[in-house]
Amino acid sequence: MGSTKILLTTDDGIHSPGLRAAAETLLELGEVTIVAPLNQQTSMGRSYHAHPDAVLVPVPFEIDGTNVQTYSCECSPAVAIRHGMDVLFQDKNPDLVVAGINYGENLSIGIGTSGTVGAALEGAVRGVPALGISKQTDVYSHRNYTEQDWSVSQFFLKLFAERLLSAKMPFDVDALKVDIPDNATEQTPWRITRLARRTYYSRILSNPSVKTRVRDMKTGIEPSATQAEPGTDVHAIVVERVVSVTPVSLDATSRVRSEELDRVLKS
Secondary structure (H helix, E strand, O other): OOOOEEEEEOOOOOOOHHHHHHHHHHOOOOEEEEEEEOOOOOOOOOOOOEOOOOOOEEOOOEEOOEEOEEEEEOEOHHHHHHHHHHHHOOOOOOOEEEEEEEEOOOOHHHHHHOHHHHHHHHHHHOOOOEEEEEEOOOHHHHHOOOOOOOHHHHHHHHHHHHHHHHOOOOOOOOEEEEEEOOOOOOOOOEEEOEOOOOOOEEEEOOOOOOOOOHHHOEEEEOHHHHHOOOOEHHHHHHHHOOEEEEEEOOOOOOOOOHHHHHHHHHO
16 A cells, blocks of 8 residues: 555644554555644634644654655645645645544543644545544643553554545445543454544633632533433543544534424424
């Protein structure tokens, strides 16, 4: 698969060990190009935020003697994918877009804030198969490069990257969101899941007032996560402790029957 071209990014910044782990794995599948934010961009979602003068800055990046074409950019992960494709893939899109391996699971209806999912969806907009992959970690690790064993996440990254490269996904599957439990092994089963319609990450403020700073907010996991409905990504990770594979669509339109909504709006 030497001619296969893969565009890789992360919302954890160009120096993320998770990014390096992903690159190591993807080099087994083809030619890897990395375009990633210069700094930590967790929770940027699909924002098009960027320094107006930002350009692609070459970054030395070597894996086992192989030089990987790598650039940093002062921008969000979605812009890294968009700008990277506009500049580096003018003649032909890459065969696959990957975002990850992310520090911290991306679960439930909160994925709109996920820079990992946002970057994957930006690739999907161009019609490119896309994968966002995240490893469950403690909350502290979301913004800190703590030491992690990436091997299991690499195993599942390779598995689903190969599937996306070899098979056309069904209509409305624009990207795959893959989340790996922190205790997973290569033998851990995986499940097709849907987004849980509940908050997963909690926002904690002590004695809030108008003088409370945004940075005073602490992030935690909702205690009710263990009560998530079976079949959801939260239930898969928190209760079943299996790998969650969620198909994600660019079409955010409600699936309500139009006649039902029409009736309610006209009543």
